[in-house]
Amino acid sequence: MPEEGLFAGEEVDVEFRVVDTTQKDAVEEGFKGVGGIEATAVMTMPSMQGMPEARPNVHREGVPGDYGIELFFPHGGDYQIDLTLGIPGDTPKKITFKVDVKDERPATAARVQPYQLKVVDWPKTAKAGTPTTLKLQVVDSKTGAVQTKFDLAHEKFFHLLIASKDLNWFIHEHPEMAPDGTWSIPITFPAGTDYWVYGDVAPSGKGSRVLISSVKVAGPKPTWDTKLSLSRTGIDGNLKGLLSTLEPIEIGRKATIQVKLFDAKTGQPAGDTVKWLGAAGHMMIFHQDGMTVVHSHPAEDEENAALVKQGIVRFTGRFPKAGTYKVYAQFDWQGAIRTLPFAVEVKP
Numbered sequence: 001m002p003e004e005g006l007f008a009g010e011e012v013d014v015e016f017r018v019v020d021t022t023q024k025d026a027v028e029e030g031f032k033g034v035g036g037i038e039a040t041a042v043m044t045m046p047s048m049q050g051m052p053e054a055r056p057n058v059h060r061e062g063v064p065g066d067y068g069i070e071l072f073f074p075h076g077g078d079y080q081i082d083l084t085l086g087i088p089g090d091t092p093k094k095i096t097f098k099v100d101v102k103d104e105r106p107a108t109a110a111r112v113q114p115y116q117l118k119v120v121d122w123p124k125t126a127k128a129g130t131p132t133t134l135k136l137q138v139v140d141s142k143t144g145a146v147q148t149k150f151d152l153a154h155e156k157f158f159h160l161l162i163a164s165k166d167l168n169w170f171i172h173e174h175p176e177m178a179p180d181g182t183w184s185i186p187i188t189f190p191a192g193t194d195y196w197v198y199g200d201v202a203p204s205g206k207g208s209r210v211l212i213s214s215v216k217v218a219g220p221k222p223t224w225d226t227k228l229s230l231s232r233t234g235i236d237g238n239l240k241g242l243l244s245t246l247e248p249i250e251i252g253r254k255a256t257i258q259v260k261l262f263d264a265k266t267g268q269p270a271g272d273t274v275k276w277l278g279a280a281g282h283m284m285i286f287h288q289d290g291m292t293v294v295h296s297h298p299a300e301d302e303e304n305a306a307l308v309k310q311g312i313v314r315f316t317g318r319f320p321k322a323g324t325y326k327v328y329a330q331f332d333w334q335g336a337i338r339t340l341p342f343a344v345e346v347k348p
């Protein structure tokens, strides 16, 4: 492992050695390295249910017995790597490693990610209030090839999130892909401003990640409040939510974020939300700079299922750095998707 540890947003080679404990090495101290192994690796995040697995490449190093796994961590947290070792003349062996990954290093923010989200054919004349088509491609940064194979995450291949740069306007859509890898969706932007475009995708075998791009739209300025004001109450239609954290938020630590739902008309707890896209709720957390995004879902266990029936939905989130975060929580309630906006501050 690199001495300084593992960080999100960087490609890293983690090495491992396989030895035969029945044979001493002739030259060096220790046991003899086992060469010629066919190894496969699967990387998952046990705390992020529903996240597609990554199948990182494993290669042989120069010394028999030494191997390297090519890893990329989309964000910080606890990862699990399951190795299956095909050993010549022996039965396959399974080995599990757990690794702790720190959040992105600020200095590497400009580093090229393995994949990029590209807006294609964006009309310079794109205007608020006029229907337009947003076209996107996921491009392999090294080869420039357009990615056409994706893994499903929460029932969709592509979760498109768009937010105004002030973060106070937000949509969550699912575009369609043409065979050449171009994703498109008809959209009418509400105001003339800059928008962040986020693609939450899992290129096949590479795991989930949020890729970021942006578009500029002409036209009249936003009519909504463009100030990012703190708020722990969110409302959409008659669904009202109160946001709280079960423990003080610590930068880079897992935090349980609770949303208590109410019917705003009756004041009664809203325990009648139903699953949408395979989860009791979806939560998108955006740092004020727009560049750090966390997509979170409630854990699928009996305790949470019982809480949901009382109108209490608990998400696990992570706040990688200090600042104000805009939070959107989405629920399927009484026949419509409700989007509740919140904003919380995370102190240094």
Ligand SMILES: [Cu+2]
Pocket: 156, 158, 159, 160, 172, 173, 174, 277
């Ligand atoms: Cu989605």
